[in-house]
Amino acid sequence: MTLVHRTGFEIDQSGFGADPFETQEIVWDVFKEWLSEYNKNLRLPVEPGKIESDNCEVSYGLDELCNVVVARFSLIEIDTNHNGQWITSLTSLINNDLWGTSNIDFDHYCWVDVEWTTTDPTQIVPPFSPPTLAKYVIEGISWSRVGGIQTSPEPNEISQTGVPEFVELLNDPERQIPFVVVAEDRYEEKKDAEARCLNFYQSIMGFAPVFFLNKEATSAFADSVGTTLSLEAGSIRCYMNGPELLEENPSRHKKIPRELYVNDLQNTIKRVIKILAPLALKRPLPKIYTNKISKQPGFPNYKSQGA
Numbered sequence: 509m510t511l512v513h514r515t516g517f518e519i520d521q522s523g524f525g526a527d528p529f530e531t532q533e534i535v536w537d538v539f540k541e542w543l544s545e546y547n548k549n550l551r552l553p554v555e556p557g558k559i560e561s562d563n564c565e566v567s568y569g570l571d572e573l574c575n576v577v578v579a580r581f582s583l584i585e586i587d588t589n590h591n592g593q594w595i596t597s598l599t600s601l602i603n604n605d606l607w608g609t610s611n612i613d614f615d616h617y618c619w620v621d622v623e624w625t626t627t628d629p630t631q632i633v634p635p636f637s638p639p640t641l642a643k644y645v646i647e648g649i650s651w652s653r654v655g656g657i658q659t660s661p662e663p664n665e666i667s668q669t670g671v672p673e674f675v676e677l678l679n680d681p682e683r684q685i686p687f688v689v690v691a692e693d694r695y696e697e698k699k700d701a702e703a704r705c706l707n708f709y710q711s712i713m714g715f716a717p718v719f720f721l722n723k724e725a726t727s728a729f730a731d732s733v734g735t736t737l738s739l740e741a742g743s744i745r746c747y748m749n750g751p752e753l754l755e756e757n758p759s760r761h762k763k764i765p766r767e768l769y770v771n772d773l774q775n776t777i778k779r780v781i782k783i784l785a786p787l788a789l790k791r792p793l794p795k796i797y798t799n800k801i802s803k804q805p806g807f808p809n810y811k812s813q814g815a
Contacts, residue, residue: 715785
């Protein structure tokens with residue numbers, strides 16, 4: 509099996525009730541809502557088990573392993589055109605170690621995977637679109653974070669007065685994930701620029717946070733970081749994370765020109781996902797999952813292509 513897509517979320521457990529099994533019901537609701545939007549004819553089992561239909565299987569697994577309440581929701585789809593199958597899954601881990609004896613370093617962690625499998629060794633991974641499941645996680649679980657950054661159903665708008673704090677956050681050597689920055693276009697109404705940015709963000713949710721700079725903030729940002737690190741009005745730039753200072757290698761921070769973003773949103777989304785997806789695949793899962801839980805039946809630990 510080949511892992512082709514992953515987005516992971518850390519979740520602040522204090523936003524939920526005390527019972528981890530009740531908390532998993534919220535995650536069940538998230539997957540059910542996505543499944544209904546994806547295909548209204550598919551149903552998620554109420555209890556652990558599976559429901560099969562034409563070329564599809566929907567399953568739900570629930571267990572407590574290693575002081576962690578584990579749930580896995582998955583949709584398996586047969587792809588007859590490419591002699592293989594797609595597996596879209598949502599896995600949720602909730603710390604249930606009441607005495608703190610297991611060295612579990614999270615409260616609640618969940619992630620979305622898309623895997624491709626085929627029995628044909630000559631078959632490459634077919635083209636696919638990332639699922640909207642991450643959007644449902646972010647909108648349905650309001651205490652989620654990606655790389656330590658609080659998620660939001662909308663892009664984070666940065667005003668002129670917020671630029672110094674934002675630049676400081678951008679330069680933080682301990683930043684764990686890329687930041688995607690969108691600059692307001694100077695040739696259109698702000699509401700139109702905001703609407704496009706929202707559509708863009710909803711298509712890459714879970715990969716990275718998106719920050720929207722208004723016109724005044726775009727100018728102030730350029731003054732703060734200099735021309736080699738700034739971005740043009742109406743364009744996008746992906747600022748990579750890592751210990752290296754931003755100015756040491758400006759070419760790392762990929763640009764999407766205004767001409768593409770304003771005129772062809774779908775190809776813009778594809779280009780940004782091509783930049784961000786390989787980085788998301790490299791983010792590690794919690795150690796207790798990879799070292800212990802994934803060795804149990806029903807809880808796989810797939811490797812990304814080329815890993």
